[in-house]
Amino acid sequence: MNNSGIFCSAITKIIGYKPKKIILFETAFTHRSLNKTTLTGDALNYERLEFLGDAILGSVIAAFLYKNAPKGDEGYLTQMRSKIVNRAYLNSVGKKLQLIHLVRSKANVANFGDNINGNLLEALIGAIYIDAGFAVCEKFIYKNILIDFKDLGYLENKITSYKSLFIEYCQKNKCTFRFENCEDNGKDPVKHFCIKLYFNDVEIARARATSKKKAEEKAAQRAFFALQKEMQ
Amino acid sequence: MNNSGIFCSAITKIIGYKPKKIILFETAFTHRSLNKTTLTGDALNYERLEFLGDAILGSVIAAFLYKNAPKGDEGYLTQMRSKIVNRAYLNSVGKKLQLIHLVRSKANVANFGDNINGNLLEALIGAIYIDAGFAVCEKFIYKNILIDFKDLGYLENKITSYKSLFIEYCQKNKCTFRFENCEDNGKDPVKHFCIKLYFNDVEIARARATSKKKAEEKAAQRAFFALQKEMQ
Numbered sequence: 001m002n003n004s005g006i007f008c009s010a011i012t013k014i015i016g017y018k019p020k021k022i023i024l025f026e027t028a029f030t031h032r033s034l035n036k037t038t039l040t041g042d043a044l045n046y047e048r049l050e051f052l053g054d055a056i057l058g059s060v061i062a063a064f065l066y067k068n069a070p071k072g073d074e075g076y077l078t079q080m081r082s083k084i085v086n087r088a089y090l091n092s093v094g095k096k097l098q099l100i101h102l103v104r105s106k107a108n109v110a111n112f113g114d115n116i117n118g119n120l121l122e123a124l125i126g127a128i129y130i131d132a133g134f135a136v137c138e139k140f141i142y143k144n145i146l147i148d149f150k151d152l153g154y155l156e157n158k159i160t161s162y163k164s165l166f167i168e169y170c171q172k173n174k175c176t177f178r179f180e181n182c183e184d185n186g187k188d189p190v191k192h193f194c195i196k197l198y199f200n201d202v203e204i205a206r207a208r209a210t211s212k213k214k215a216e217e218k219a220a221q222r223a224f225f226a227l228q229k230e231m232q
Numbered sequence: 233m234n235n236s237g238i239f240c241s242a243i244t245k246i247i248g249y250k251p252k253k254i255i256l257f258e259t260a261f262t263h264r265s266l267n268k269t270t271l272t273g274d275a276l277n278y279e280r281l282e283f284l285g286d287a288i289l290g291s292v293i294a295a296f297l298y299k300n301a302p303k304g305d306e307g308y309l310t311q312m313r314s315k316i317v318n319r320a321y322l323n324s325v326g327k328k329l330q331l332i333h334l335v336r337s338k339a340n341v342a343n344f345g346d347n348i349n350g351n352l353l354e355a356l357i358g359a360i361y362i363d364a365g366f367a368v369c370e371k372f373i374y375k376n377i378l379i380d381f382k383d384l385g386y387l388e389n390k391i392t393s394y395k396s397l398f399i400e401y402c403q404k405n406k407c408t409f410r411f412e413n414c415e416d417n418g419k420d421p422v423k424h425f426c427i428k429l430y431f432n433d434v435e436i437a438r439a440r441a442t443s444k445k446k447a448e449e450k451a452a453q454r455a456f457f458a459l460q461k462e463m464q
Contacts, residue, residue: 038302042302047305048304048305049298050306051294051298051306051309052294052298055290055295056294058287059290062286063284063287063288066280066281066362070270071273071274073275073279073280074279078283126298129295130295134366135366
């Protein structure tokens with residue numbers, strides 16, 4: 001089997017049917033570093049399909065919640081959706097499907113960071129929608145994403161941001177806090193950010209991650225558990 | 233024809249087919265002030281359908297832009313979508329369809345403000361999706377909303393926020409500005425907000441509207457035109 005045959009059978013296995021327009025899926029796995037274009041000069045990479053997939057995913061999840069949480073009001077539905085359409089979770093689904101192995105890129109895939117997994121998943125969803133329509137796309141989303149959320153009760157109790165929880169705690173208890181950048185000495189090929197978190201002017205936690213936001217969240221989570229332990 | 237017969241035929245005319253589950257459309261036009269619930273105690277008003285319709289609308293527009301702007305990158309598509317899914321525009325479509333005449337409410341409809349028109353439109357879209365599926369819903373959105381956006385070039389040049397345009401102008405030209413609340417003396421039954429806009433410490437415009445945000449936008453638009461006139 002040649003390269004394109006291998007690609008087509010890998011896609012068929014992931015999406016559960018033989019794609020009609022393989023070019024859509026090739027686009028869904030083409031990184032912009034390749035600078036590929038169509039004959040008429042349109043950019044050919046996954047970013048446009050990612051935009052589309054993100055929107056389709058949002059509506060399928062909205063419909064799922066509408067049907068499965070008849071007692072939830074608009075605020076509840078919005079909150080639950082943002083818990084499902086969560087970067088970390090979409091990244092984990094993309095990883096489980098091993099999408100990164102199909103990427104065509106000039107840049108080194110190892111340097112992309114974690115979000116590439118979720119981005120490819122969204123682009124794939126966009127490609128399925130254009131290739132086979134809404135119903136097939138919805139089925140793919142149910143099978144690969146919504147299957148984990150049958151138990152909405154569990155999701156209700158899931159904490160989405162330790163940073164906001166930590167800040168809330170400080171405000172309630174009139175404690176001061178500040179996040180501070182510090183130099184990262186790690187030897188990773190991917191750039192990392194290091195954050196020190198001070199609680200009442202004492203360093204309570206430190207964390208590093210591939211973005212400032214993630215490092216802050218990680219530090220806040222550590223601080224939150226440290227405080228919990230102290231209170232016991 | 234009795235009341236429910238009149239309602240059903242009004243809906244049929246708007247959506248272009250005879251609804252299968254009229255209860256969905258009754259819900260889409262029920263305001264929460266009625267405190268209606270189902271037999272099992274679930275709230276029965278348009279807010280949940282509005283959440284759903286908003287998501288479906290977002291994905292139909294994303295797909296429309298993906299197909300109609302093959303040269304637009306992700307940033308362009310995002311920007312164009314926010315120009316279409318614009319409160320003022322959705323309100324105007326809701327008004328054109330005269331949705332407000334179908335509302336069932338305990339509160340006085342005249343006091344609702346403009347956004348009720350767009351909210352009802354979104355709830356109606358949610359009801360069509362549940363009643364008849366994605367394809368029928370998409371057709372409704374094309375016929376009533378996207379028909380106005382065949383010319384994407386026109387949309388590209390549309391200014392969406394005079395406030396940001398005005399602020400940009402001030403920053404570029406090192407001018408100061410400030411928005412100030414002032415007392416509203418209008419006799420409207422609906423609460424209005426009044427905003428004074430100062431440019432280099434001189435009042436350049438004043439506006440009133442049903443929200444602070446809208447009043448600021450209106451004042452910025454007036455200021456922008458005043459400045460344009462001055463520069464000519």
